Amino acid sequence: MPQNNDTSQKEVVISVRGLEVGFGPKTIMKDLNLDIYRGEILGFVGASGTGKSVLTRTILGLIKKRAGEINVFGQNVDGLSHDERRKMEQRWGVLFQQGALFSALTVKQNVQVPMREYLSLPQDVLDEMAMLKIQMVGLPADAADKFPSELSGGMIKRAALARALALDPDILFLDEPTSGLDPIGAGDFDDLIETLQKTLGLTVFMVTHDLDSLYSACDRIAALGQGKIIEQGPIEHMLQSTNPWVHSYFHGKRARAVLAGQHEA
Numbered sequence: 398m399p400q401n402n403d404t405s406q407k408e409v410v411i412s413v414r415g416l417e418v419g420f421g422p423k424t425i426m427k428d429l430n431l432d433i434y435r436g437e438i439l440g441f442v443g444a445s446g447t448g449k450s451v452l453t454r455t456i457l458g459l460i461k462k463r464a465g466e467i468n469v470f471g472q473n474v475d476g477l478s479h480d481e482r483r484k485m486e487q488r489w490g491v492l493f494q495q496g497a498l499f500s501a502l503t504v505k506q507n508v509q510v511p512m513r514e515y516l517s518l519p520q521d522v523l524d525e526m527a528m529l530k531i532q533m534v535g536l537p538a539d540a541a542d543k544f545p546s547e548l549s550g551g552m553i554k555r556a557a558l559a560r561a562l563a564l565d566p567d568i569l570f571l572d573e574p575t576s577g578l579d580p581i582g583a584g585d586f587d588d589l590i591e592t593l594q595k596t597l598g599l600t601v602f603m604v605t606h607d608l609d610s611l612y613s614a615c616d617r618i619a620a621l622g623q624g625k626i627i628e629q630g631p632i633e634h635m636l637q638s639t640n641p642w643v644h645s646y647f648h649g650k651r652a653r654a655v656l657a658g659q660h661e662a
């Protein structure tokens with residue numbers, strides 16, 4: 398179960414201040430502020446199209462912001478030299494929504510893509526490192542030489558997670574990691590994230606629509622709406638929110654079913 402909800406003593410690893418992002422005439426977020434604390438699993442929710450992926454991509458430097466400041470590990474990402482930027486990139490791992498494995502590469506080769514990009518190591522060391530990651534995410538050893546087309550949806554997610562962990566990151570960004578998985582597969586994946594978070598001391602930023610994940614895996618939840626963070630806190634706090642969207646999200650029919658399941662468990 399999640400723990401460590403007291404944020405007052407915690408180190409901020411990502412701080413977003415006054416963020417504005419838009420495309421052409423469209424403003425997606427404005428004056429957005431958010432802190433992510435070391436060692437937490439932060440679940441990030443919001444209606445479809447509110448900008449959850451855009452915020453993730455902006456933090457990662459894949460989308461240019463119009464205004465605001467993003468600090469990661471206490472460093473303003475705008476002020477980094479090329480080398481500093483590459484060092485920072487090695488400290489985060491990313492799992493995008495569709496898994497996004499290279500279809501022409503085996504699982505092992507996929508896991509080695511970031512290693513090849515950032516590290517200069519002999520092939521046998523890379524092989525050993527990749528096998529370790531494959532094992533870490535609960536894939537059988539023989540999955541290493543398979544191509545993505547030969548894997549189930551759950552195995553693809555695990556392989557993508559192994560690749561996200563390739564460089565031993567401090568922060569893991571997950572964009573809807575359990576989408577497309579059946580409830581048992583999704584629950585297993587949540588358990589894996591929680592185990593990895595604890596054993597590796599990861600900070601996890603997880604965009605999700607999955608209420609089960611929010612209840613069982615997340616230490617805190619932040620909700621995005623109208624281009625800002627409209628509510629944030631542990632699940633108990635979110636349940637008491639008077640914000641209409643947050644209220645209906647956490648008290649709707651699906652949420653009640655999840656809550657009933659939690660009480661039965």
Ligand SMILES: Nc1ncnc2c1ncn2[C@@H]1O[C@H](COP(=O)(O)OP(=O)(O)OP(=O)(O)O)[C@@H](O)[C@H]1O
Binds near residue numbers: 446
């Ligand atoms: N590169 C882009 N150019 C123009 N508009 C974009 C671009 N990327 C995203 N958008 C727009 O930004 C808005 C937010 O998109 P985003 O994918 O972040 O939403 P989301 O909250 O992640 O949604 P979902 O839950 O459906 O995945 C949408 O209106 C989308 O069309």
